[in-house]
Amino acid sequence: MNFNQRIAYKIIKQIIACILSGIVIIPFLVILVNSFKTESEAALMDLSLPNSFRWENYSVAIERGKLITSFFNSSLYSVTSTIISVIINAMAAFVLSRRRTRLNQFLYFFMILGIMLPTNYIALIKVMQILHLLNTRIGIILLYTAINVPFGTFILYGFVETIPRELDEAGVIDGANPIQLFFRIVFPLLKPAIVTVALLTFMGIWNDFMLPLYVLNRASHWPMTLAVYNFFGQYQSEWNLIFADIVLTCLPVFVVYLLGQKWIVSGMIAGAIKG
């Protein structure tokens, strides 16, 4: 390959990369630009800038879409479940990884099977009903916590191995009980893995749509995904409002992604490579 050919190849590759990035970006631009237009302008759904930026589309979408309640619900569900699941999964992973009895090896295997297994939603509703958890906030929080056990335990189990056992021994000699040993010594050292698991769990719950569809039929309990879905059905043709609603639904995950990008991507890969 001579020099000119090499340059030509580089240019072709760059063009391909730009086209593909464009295909990903354009839909977002369409949504964003049109969310500021009037209803009739937005009906054209093109990439031109709006005549004037109508910020009021956003306040209308927030009000009519009941986005404040649903934002509160989504935050409550994802933050609470994430905190609980990170703590209980780390505790479980710690003991399962440190004390590998036959029982514990079986339990670990049994728990990570859940990464792949599907949920039986209809029977789940029956169980929730019996436990008086159906249509309650606490119910869906526990449900999200339960569903995140397999993945969280799996990632943290791998990470516990990298923490030297000598630290446990030193802690015990200093007179720490298991709770102190775990929360004062081990948990802080697990921080990188905890951050990753927490971010992935948070985003997974924030983005979830199927569970609330089954277990929450009260609109006042709906998370943002369910609210935006309903809004879409109700205001079909008022694209400007729908797009404003979509932008607002994406915004929190986008912010979390920007803040935790390093952790999220490395975590997804770590989960993948360790597999």
Added chain:
Amino acid sequence: MKQEKVYPQYFTFVALGLYILLFIIPSVIGMYYSFTNWNRYSSEIKFIGLENYRTIFSSGGNYISYIYNTLKFTVISNVVKIIPALFLAILLSENLRGENIHRAILFFPAILSYLVIGLIFRSILHPQMGLINNVLRVLGLDFMAKSWLVDPKWVWPSIYTVDAWRGVGYVMTIFIAGLHSIPKYYYEAADIDGAGFFPKLIYITIPMLKPAITINLVFGITYGLRVFDIIFVLTNGGPGRMTEVINTAVFKEFALGTYGIGTALSTILFMFMGLISIILVRLMSRREIGL
């Protein structure tokens, strides 16, 4: 140092308990209900043996086609993501200018919910007002403007395209991580032997990427068999019930109140995936030992 004292079993109880209570028990009692006529309209639940399964596998109903669609979706959606993603990963690992920006952009859709992606594309693919058809009309290509999500000929390709649009960047990111772990001198040696792009791809890259390929397949198969959101939002199983998959069908049985059939469909999926996961977990733990 006493092991049980330092690493007490009760540390595992909360995680294990919740997992069993809200994940395993529903699947187990779901199996029981799949042998009953449980439905919304009678308070009495009667044991009817294999009747639900007979209904599902009999040629009269559409149920077999939902199972078939689920399998088809799993295979095709993975093929159209994994192969392009491999080439993309290679393209963006060759010191192209701005490759980090390209990577970040291509990965971005993977953080959004399928629901939102579905709504975005229902707008863009809208037959009268959508961006795609508008552009085609402006270009004078009216005959190419289709009812993308209704036309039986275009509905599956549209679903695969939207799904790939969201997922390719994620698959690519895993491949890029895998590519980083391949020692450069393999390629240098191949260059000295005068090997071109494809021999290098087949004899070095693909064999060395086996772990990344396995992981992408595991994630992809799990996702494909359990797919719900994207189909529910884009077509809700339509036109007719042409794009119905197991999980959308379960939701319809739930809405109709025919819980017995719904739990039977879920149980079929559960057994099938249980079998696959046991094999996969075994394979992967063997690999771990091998390393």
